[in-house]
Structure formats: C-alpha cells, structure tokens
Amino acid sequence: MSKKQPEPTRPPRQRAFLVGVEIKSEPGILSMEESLEELALLADTAGLDVVGQTYQRIDHIHAGTFIGSGKVQEVIALVEETLADVVIFDNELAPTHQRELEEKLGSKVQLLDRTALILDIFAQHAQTREGALQVELAQYEYRLPRLTRAWTHLARQAGGGAGRTGSVGGVGLRGPGETQLEVDRREINRKIARLKGELEKVRQHRERYRAQRRRSQIPIVALVGYTNAGKSTLLNRLSHSDVYVANQLFATLDPTTRRINLPGGHLALLTDTVGFIQKLPTQLVAAFRATLEEISEADLLIHVVDITHPNALAQWESVQRTLKDIKADHIPVITVFNKMDQLDDLSYGEETVKSLPNSALISAKSGTGLPELSQLIENVLFEQFIPVIVRLPYQQGQLISLFHDIGQVERFEQDRTGVIIRGSLPGRLLAQFQPFIFDPNRIDVTPEISGNESDDPFSPQSE
CATH class of the missing domain: 3.40.50.300 (P-loop containing nucleotide triphosphate hydrolases)
Structure with a gap:
C-alpha cells in the first residue's frame, strides 16, 4: 500500500504595513480610513498579511520623502515593531520619493505604492494572452521612470556614489551604473514599443469583431x-x-x-x-x-x-x-x-x-x-425611443440606413453635404449617432456639415 504523499507546504505570507496620506487640498472619494480598508483588501488579494497601519493628514507633499521626516521615523519604528517585510503607501509615489524612502527603510524592507500593488494583482490574475500583454505593458511603463533606483548598487560598486562621475582629459566619464541604466532604458522602451504594437493588433481585431456584431444588429x-x-x-x-x-x-x-x-x-x-x-x-x-x-x-x-x-x-x-x-x-x-x-x-x-x-x-x-x-x-x-435630431454626412450611409431601418423618422432633408433627420432612436443606438447629434450648444456638429448651429435646423428661421 503506497503512502499518501504529503502536500507541499506553502511559503509564509509576507507581512505588510500600510501608510495612508491625505492631502488636505486633494480630498478623495473615500475617507482616509475607508481608503486604508480598501488597501488592506488589495494587500490580502495580493497574498500579503496586514500587520499594522498609520496615516497622516498633510497640507502638501514633502519634497523628499512624501511624508515628513518625523512620520518617516515613526513608520520605521512601527515596521521594526511589527516585523513587517513590506511597506505599502496608499498613494502613487514619484520615483524620487520612492528612492528616498527606500534608503530610509533599508534593504530588508520592500516598498510598494498603491499602483505597484494593483499591477501585481493584475499580473497574478491575467489568464489570457491579451490580459498578460496589457498588464506587462502597464508594468513596464510604471517601472521605466523608476529604473534609477534599480541600478544604484552598480554605481556604488564602481567606487562612487549614485550619479558620481569622474573626468579624464576634461571629458566626463559615466560610471557602469549609468551605462547599464541607459542600456536597460533602451531595452524597456523596445519592449514597450513591441507590446503596444501587439495590443494595437488586438484592438484592430476587436474592432473588426465589433463591426461584425453591429452588422448583425x-x-x-x-x-x-x-x-x-x-x-x-x-x-x-x-x-x-x-x-x-x-x-x-x-x-x-x-x-x-x-x-x-x-x-x-x-x-x-x-x-x-x-x-x-x-x-x-x-x-x-x-x-x-x-x-x-x-x-x-x-x-x-x-x-x-x-x-x-x-x-x-x-x-x-x-x-x-x-x-x-x-x-x-x-x-x-x-x-x-x-x-x-x-x-x-x-x-x-x-x-x-x-x-x-x-x-x-x-x-x-x-x-x-x-x-x-x-x-x-x-x-x-x-x-425606449428617444427624440433626436442628427446631421449626417453622405459618407455615413450606413448610419442613414440604420436610422430608416430601426428608428422612427419624422422629417428628412438633404443638402449638398449630407442629410438632417428628426425622429426617435432606440436608446441602444445613441452611442453610434453621438458625434452627429444636433446640440444647440455646440458648433460644427460634424466637420463635413457646417452652418448656424445655434437654432433647430428644422426651425422656420433655418428654412
């Protein structure tokens, strides 16, 4: 009788500490406390255990560390007390803020912001090739301006601080960190261009599919x-x-x-x-x-x-x-x-x-x-039919036919540039006609049809 194989043990979940910041001049849809509750749910979805949180209300963002120096020290102490592995900010951090905070927190603590956390969740949940392409593109565009911090260790290994340069014969020499950074930027830009190209093909395929669905009515x-x-x-x-x-x-x-x-x-x-x-x-x-x-x-x-x-x-x-x-x-x-x-x-x-x-x-x-x-x-x-007046250029023959086939036409007129139709359309068709709907508060409803848009085109004054 064969012995039952023990199930593999799952690695322990990382411990996360949350930091919320409310900028008084930029109130959010949720309160600070409610937003942190949502961030905790996001952290749990990403596979993290929340072990603590803190927040700060500020008049303006601190130039160096996003939050004030006193709050930074408080966060460091709380991270040590809770044995947190990850610190997550409920705001998106600029690359400069991220570098400063990483330096303060030390190499043993990972720093994430809300955007990075959501991107990580999307990466975990993308099942199709299209979804994976979209998430990969978003991740690269997020990482690109933050590459500097990824290569600071190379500059330090080269014998200078990050960003330090020497000179020989009056010509500035870049350290290997900066050289690698440029190589990495070029590589990521190439990947971004490739991903955008692939996603454009996906978009075109979806558009062809949608056009086919529209034809099916x-x-x-x-x-x-x-x-x-x-x-x-x-x-x-x-x-x-x-x-x-x-x-x-x-x-x-x-x-x-x-x-x-x-x-x-x-x-x-x-x-x-x-x-x-x-x-x-x-x-x-x-x-x-x-x-x-x-x-x-x-x-x-x-x-x-x-x-x-x-x-x-x-x-x-x-x-x-x-x-x-x-x-x-x-x-x-x-x-x-x-x-x-x-x-x-x-x-x-x-x-x-x-x-x-x-x-x-x-x-x-x-x-x-x-x-x-x-x-x-x-x-x-x-x-549910909605009254509407549309001005359609002759190039939009499909929409003209659609109005006649499915809508209710009350009045129809033609001129050298197109047609004007008053009638009613099912609510579901309004989106297709939106660019051509007559609006007395708009001028030039379409580039092809112009004229005085301040009055009803069927009014006596316009006839």
Whole structure:
C-alpha cells in the first residue's frame, strides 16, 4: 500500500504595513480610513498579511520623502515593531520619493505604492494572452521612470556614489551604473514599443469583431461596476454560463461575452469587463484600452452596485468618473443594486430604486429580481425611443440606413453635404449617432456639415 504523499507546504505570507496620506487640498472619494480598508483588501488579494497601519493628514507633499521626516521615523519604528517585510503607501509615489524612502527603510524592507500593488494583482490574475500583454505593458511603463533606483548598487560598486562621475582629459566619464541604466532604458522602451504594437493588433481585431456584431444588429450590453460588486455572478445568471467568480478584488480581468435571451424573444450580447477602483492607475487605463473599448462601444451599460457596501455611493461616483474618463458617459445606463439578499432592511433598497430611473434591485446570487431586470433591459434596448435630431454626412450611409431601418423618422432633408433627420432612436443606438447629434450648444456638429448651429435646423428661421 503506497503512502499518501504529503502536500507541499506553502511559503509564509509576507507581512505588510500600510501608510495612508491625505492631502488636505486633494480630498478623495473615500475617507482616509475607508481608503486604508480598501488597501488592506488589495494587500490580502495580493497574498500579503496586514500587520499594522498609520496615516497622516498633510497640507502638501514633502519634497523628499512624501511624508515628513518625523512620520518617516515613526513608520520605521512601527515596521521594526511589527516585523513587517513590506511597506505599502496608499498613494502613487514619484520615483524620487520612492528612492528616498527606500534608503530610509533599508534593504530588508520592500516598498510598494498603491499602483505597484494593483499591477501585481493584475499580473497574478491575467489568464489570457491579451490580459498578460496589457498588464506587462502597464508594468513596464510604471517601472521605466523608476529604473534609477534599480541600478544604484552598480554605481556604488564602481567606487562612487549614485550619479558620481569622474573626468579624464576634461571629458566626463559615466560610471557602469549609468551605462547599464541607459542600456536597460533602451531595452524597456523596445519592449514597450513591441507590446503596444501587439495590443494595437488586438484592438484592430476587436474592432473588426465589433463591426461584425453591429452588422448583425444584436445589441451589446456591457457590465460595469466597482470591483467585487458581483458582475461576473450576474453574467452567469443571465447567460446560464460558468464564468470564474471569487469573493475578492479583481477576480476576473479579461472581458467575457455571452449571448442572453430577453423576454420578448430578442437576443443581446452581454460582456463582463474589468472592475473599477478608486485611484485606478493611469498605466492600466492606457494599457487596457482595447478592453475598455468594449465599454465605450456598447449600446447599453449595466452599472452593478453592491448596495450592502458602506461606501456604495462613493464606489458609484468612482465608476461614473472612470466612465467619463474613457468617454463612455453618454451611453444609456441601467443601475443595478446587487446583493439585496444581504440587506437587513429591504425597504432601503426599494426606496433607492424608486429614486433613480432605469434601476433595479436584485440578488445575482439567488436570482431574485432578474426577470424584472431582463424586462428592463429589453425595454431600454428595443422599446425606449428617444427624440433626436442628427446631421449626417453622405459618407455615413450606413448610419442613414440604420436610422430608416430601426428608428422612427419624422422629417428628412438633404443638402449638398449630407442629410438632417428628426425622429426617435432606440436608446441602444445613441452611442453610434453621438458625434452627429444636433446640440444647440455646440458648433460644427460634424466637420463635413457646417452652418448656424445655434437654432433647430428644422426651425422656420433655418428654412
């Protein structure tokens, strides 16, 4: 009888100490205490044990160490007391701040900021080649300005301090550290260029796929929301699929699309996207451009909000800001308040839904409220027509045909540059027509069609 092989022991988790900084002139969406709670969850997701924390409210950032010298000494003492291996700042640190703090903390303690921590989590969770490419690009762009600190040991080994140079015959000589730094910068720039090229191919492939979906006239619905709000669980429920779900931040990164059946017999494509978070690193927003375009090209957004979270409103605001940043704030939205099964007072959720149009109260886990949500999706996509006036150049023949085929045309006029249509469109089509919608507060709705945009183009004055 063979003996059962013992399971391999897991290495102990590193111990992390958190540092929060609130700049009085730059208040965040979350309070300092709430932001540190979120940072602790991020640390746990990354595989770290939080052993302590401290924070400081300051008028302005310290030029050398981000926090004042007295606070630095306090952090050093607390790190020694808690035996922490890693110090994590809740803010993104400039390269100069990072170098100074690393020198103060010593070589035995690793220093991370919020951005580096999120990048590490993304690297752990990226499952597809596209996701891995996006995370790798974001990591390289984050590391590039911070390379100097990685090579200071070479300069010291060369017999001088970091940045020290000598001269022979009046010509300055660079130490091997600086030479290696330049080599490393060139190598990383080459890798960044290669990754951008590969991701551009991914973006073009996605655009071709989206164009094919648009031709099929099947509307695209994108799930958006704060990380861990329950988007993947909702996707599974509505599409009867089995996308990976976990009760942790950023459990899924790669967009997943499934077909769903709506009550009236219509079909829609439902796409789950990466969750948002406050202080989302700009490197990630740029690197995940191809993925985020799935949101900006959607016909309808379903904004999933964890109604049980104490910071639900702040999380909602954070998502709204990100949608605006990626220019997706013009797309029709259904707000879904999830996890109603965990509410102590159901009337709170019901009152919240009554106060917000196009909203629903559901439990993606139990399925409660999903029939009503499916009906609401159908209403917005296929039954809710919105009055609109568009000015379309002749080059946009596909949109002109689309308005006639699916919209309700009340008045149609032509001139030498294009057409003007007054009528109604399903809310799901507004995103496609957005650049051409007549707005009395805008001038030059399109480059091809010009004229006096201060009046209704169908008004008597303009005829």
